[in-house]
Amino acid sequence: MDMDGDWPLPRPRTRFRIDRHRCGASLTSKTSIASTFSSLAMPVVIEVVQRTQSLATEVDPEAFHQLRVAFRKLRALYWAYSPWLGEEATAHASEEFKRLAAVAGGTRDWDIAGDLLKTAQKSDASIERLVSAAREKRAQAVAHSQTMIKSDAVEAFLNDAMMRAQTTLQSCCNDLPIRAFARRRVRMAQRTLRKRSRRAARSEAGHEENLHDVRKAGKKLRYLLEFFQPVIKGEHERTIKELTAVQKTLGEFNDIAASETLIRNTSFDEVPADVVEKSLQWLEREKCQRIDLASRKVKAISD
Template sequence: MPTVGTLVRQRLADQRDALRAAEAAVRAGEATGLHDLRVAMRRIRSLLATFRPVFDRSVTEPLRAELKDASGRLGSSRDAEVATDNTDRLLEDVELAGVDEDAVAGLRARLRLDAVAAGDVVEETLDSTRYAALTLLLDELVTHPPLVDAKAQRDAVKVARKRVRHEARRFADVAATARADAGAGGDGAERGGQDPGSSAHRALDHPAQLHEVRKAAKRLRYAAETARPVDEEAMKPVVKKAKAVQSALGEHHDAVMTRAILRHLALDEAVGEAAAFLLGHLDADEQRAMVELEQRAWASVDDLQDTLDATL
């Protein structure tokens, strides 16, 4: 009978190796390296949080705090990178008739400067003594996992499924809060027949709440991934449906970041009236995209909830 201690020990080792590989990819300039590095960090943090009862928290909580700090700094760079790429793509796709080409070229130059600044933050983070200490602490945890012996010897399937149910309840609570903040309860947007993105202001009024739903979906997905080696049939659909929620809300978050850059550029007096007018149109396009993405996200949330109700 596999124990939960064996299960989490293997997951921790796998994600430590993934972090090392992703860090090497970042340093080598590979395009997906930063994304993969942050995913490995999140999976480790989620593992230590979801399976907190199995670990000695006095050892794991400091590591979670350091991972959160590093991931946050890298995340700001990643957001800037994605939003910059999206804005550059929008500038390529937009109809440029009547717009000063020099103004557009100036906008692209500004975006490149932002991208360079974001890259500097990544380099500074990975070369810091704090990050070096983090990797040493992670290696120590993998070599000597701080497990609570009695709890670590319990049946892996039972404990893992219990922890996934815990994350499923957490996800449902966060989603319900976001739905209420969207004004769903008062205008016929209840689950099972809602049109939560039917007005543009909803997608704009609560991006932070939607981002929390996305993070809760990630944590649920990672918990199910950890449990999957010992509970494949139950966890496979949970992973799939949680990933769909994460994907839709990830695109929504990217649109939020892109709009922030568009507005920042538009407020710069140096860009000129023609470019500011163009940026306003691009901002409106992204606003419409956010509404559609929120609709898709809520449909994915309901689909995930149905799967959880049927599986767990």
């Protein structure tokens, strides 16, 4: 699916009410499905709006990364409520969240690749030319993000998406308590993670892609546990910590694999081909070392 395609971002006449005083309000098992969505979505929406407003002057890689994470959290939340929101509405919103996350993540991707290349440079000074080229690509990514992510358009899109979601949920599940629903969605996310982990643990061909699928499923589960922890029974702090540790290992592997793909698919007019090839060989060696550790982590959770 082409995630770079435009999806219209209308300015609705009725605005989604963002009550900042309710953002920190505690949820209970008796809170309705509809009102819980609003309470969980509001803090993330506010964060996205604030970060996109500062994007015009922001060049901190962590800020771009956190914006990407916020969009991912909204995708997870929409997935959780998709049985009530409907397939079409969920797909439209999720596709735009994914597109915006990818645009915001371009800068972060080049920061990661640049840091890896600096490490590679320690063993081969000639790679410094590629390090410099990566800095230029990073600057281009910043400009692209600033051009593509306009705060007014993003706020209008979020305003419309949240208002539509709120209206739909209030019409069909405004009096239904959240606990049973939240537990079902968490269990479904757990089953998906277990299934993907087992597939990755026994796979050989296409192993990298399977590890990436595990990473995505783990993120979704962790976000849902963080969202729903106040209203579902059981202690989930340990599970969140375990998921975070696995995600860290898978993330380090993914950074190398993604950087290798990024460099391989990018044209560097001012960098000799042999220098690019040296960097790719170095990344390949690092990836081979990391994949064993990532595989062991995945096997552990698959059991």
